[in-house]
Amino acid sequence: MLSSLSIASLALLSALASAQTACNNSPSLCSRAYSNLTHLGAHNSPFVRDASTSFSVSGNHFYNSTVQLDAGVRLLSAQVHNRNANGGGTPTWHLCHSSCDLLDAGPLSSWLGEVKTWMDAHPNDVVTLLLVNADGATASDLHAQFTAADIVRYGYVPAAPGPTTQWPTLESLIAANTRLITFVASRLPAEADTVAPYLLDEFTYVFETPFDNTAPSNFTCLPDRPAALAGDPATAIASGRLPLMNHFLYETQAFFDVPAVDNVTTTNAVEGVGSLGEHGMRCTGVWGRVPSFVLVDFFNVGPAIESVDRLNGVTSPVGRRNVGDEVVMSGGQQDAQSAAVGRAGVSWAVVVLAAVVSMLV
Numbered sequence: 619m620l621s622s623l624s625i626a627s628l629a630l631l632s633a634l635a636s637a638q639t640a641c642n643n644s645p646s647l648c649s650r651a652y653s654n655l656t657h658l659g660a661h662n663s664p665f666v667r668d669a670s671t672s673f674s675v676s677g678n679h680f681y682n683s684t685v686q687l688d689a690g691v692r693l694l695s696a697q698v699h700n701r702n703a704n705g706g707g708t709p710t711w712h713l714c715h716s717s718c719d720l721l722d723a724g725p726l727s728s729w730l731g732e733v734k735t736w737m738d739a740h741p742n743d744v745v746t747l748l749l750v751n752a753d754g755a756t757a758s759d760l761h762a763q764f765t766a767a768d769i770v771r772y773g774y775v776p777a778a779p780g781p782t783t784q785w786p787t788l789e790s791l792i793a794a795n796t797r798l799i800t801f802v803a804s805r806l807p808a809e810a811d812t813v814a815p816y817l818l819d820e821f822t823y824v825f826e827t828p829f830d831n832t833a834p835s836n837f838t839c840l841p842d843r844p845a846a847l848a849g850d851p852a853t854a855i856a857s858g859r860l861p862l863m864n865h866f867l868y869e870t871q872a873f874f875d876v877p878a879v880d881n882v883t884t885t886n887a888v889e890g891v892g893s894l895g896e897h898g899m900r901c902t903g904v905w906g907r908v909p910s911f912v913l914v915d916f917f918n919v920g921p922a923i924e925s926v927d928r929l930n931g932v933t934s935p936v937g938r939r940n941v942g943d944e945v946v947m948s949g950g951q952q953d954a955q956s957a958a959v960g961r962a963g964v965s966w967a968v969v970v971l972a973a974v975v976s977m978l979v
Contacts, residue, residue, distance in 0.1 A: 641788040642692055642743055643935040648792075652799070653785040653860055656898070656929040657746055658922055659693030659913040660686045661866050664713045664723035667879075668946070675876045676721045678866075678915045680946040683729065687736050688939035690923040693746040693911050694733065698726055698760070700753040711755055711763055726760075730767035737772055737797060744791050746911070747800045748820065757810035757817055760802070764814070772798035773816025781823060781858035824910070825854045827901075829864040832878075834885070834892025837865060839901035851904055860910035863901055865894050867915075877915045879945060886920030888928065895925040902929065919943050 641648035647655055660679060663686060667677025679686065683694055701710035701718050713729055715721035723729065737745060749760070764770045774796040776782065791797050802810075803820040810817050821844040828842040841847045841854040841861075854861070867878035867885055878885070881892075888895035894914060902908050908929045914922045921943040927935060 640742060640936050641792060643690055643938050644930070644932045645936075646932060647930065648789040649787055651785045651787050652744065652791060653783065653910055654907075655788075655910075656908045656926050657692040657911050658690060658917065658926040659695060659746070659748070659862075659911050660691045660917050661695055661864070661913040661915050662697065662715060662877075663691075663694035664696050664729050665715045665721055666723075667877075671721065674721050675871055676715045678877045679917060681918060681941055682732075684732055684736055685939070685941060686917055687733075687740075687743075687745070689918060689921075689941050690926075690935070690938045691917055692744065693748060693913070695748040695750070695913060696723075696726075696729065697750045697752050698755055700755070703753055709753075709755070709759065711759060714752075725763075727763040727766040730764060730769050733798075734767050734769040734772070737769070741795075741797075742792055744788050744797045744799070747798065748911075749800065749802045751802050751804055751806070754804075757806045757813040760806075760817055761814040764800075764816075769798065770814075770816065772796065773814075774799045775815045776818070779811065779822070783858050821859075823860060824862050825857070825859045826862045827864050829866075829913075830868065831864070831866070832868050832870075832875075834867070834881075836867075837892065837897045839863070839897075839904040855905050855907070861901070861905055861907070862911040862913065863897065863909040864913050865897050866913065879916060879947075882916045882919045882945060886914055886916065886922045886925075888920065888925050893925075894920060894922055895928060898925055898929050916945070919945055 639645050662678040663683045665676060665678045666682055667673055667680055671677055686694065696713050697715060698711055699714040699718050701712040702708065711726045712718055713723040713726055733745065737743065772795065774791060799818070800816055801818050801820040801824060806817060806819060825841045825847050826843045827838055827840065828836065831837060839851060840849050841851060847854040847857065865885070867881065868875040869878035869880065884890060884892055885894065887893035890896060894912065898909060898912060912926060918941050
């Protein structure tokens, strides 16, 4: 007869075995093509709303990128800016929210190193990056950042360029250790094909729904980008591009649009009008397939991963960290955020003034 200790040990061994055979937290996803499942995405992943940023109202998440990955996020989006864009000199590529004077999350290479460290420790996971190339970094510029982070080794290169319905399975990507898929917007020069073929032009492979939403009624399944496919879901799907569903809201504070947190419990919910779950199911009906990616703010609320599990048919995920689904705002944090609203207004004023001055010079 097994003792309670033996039973507990067997349960632990079973859990460890499941985690080792799981792909992106589920054994059922291993044989699925990369294109044939929904990846939860953290919109503006590096920009956090916590003590490290004085609870900046520009922050899109309560937890950093490592915690996002621990909790099941598998797509991280970020904005890449030249920190020296206004001062001249050698470009310095940082992750900045709209402007480096507003919210600067540090060098791109450092963040990529954080992602690489996580991937080293999680060999059964496939991660996607979506980099908004805001200041026109070249393929060589970005490749240098990836090289400095020693993450190039994980980069996936398609067998042939262009939209395709023949993406490898997760287990194939894992077996080849090409577990990092990187999309870049806007388009890189042709040199990317030779300098860094793992940097994929986003809108060659992906179409997106509108991102500038301010009300739940704005959530749609109509393509917005690339422009050639705008408003035409049938043609977008027929093109072989992967559908990305933007599902986050902006609100106006101090005359500027910032991530909307007040109604995020509804926005990221599994059910109900304006919810992530409802939007995902609606788009599945329109497109005849699940979204490949859903981008959210404040990923832990909802929790957003529950809607993604439903789309993927995952019922028993393994190896995930539960960070809770609360809106992380204590009374003291609310005071800090109120102060941050004022600072954001001042920061934006500085940004606008700098832009005006640069035009006059």
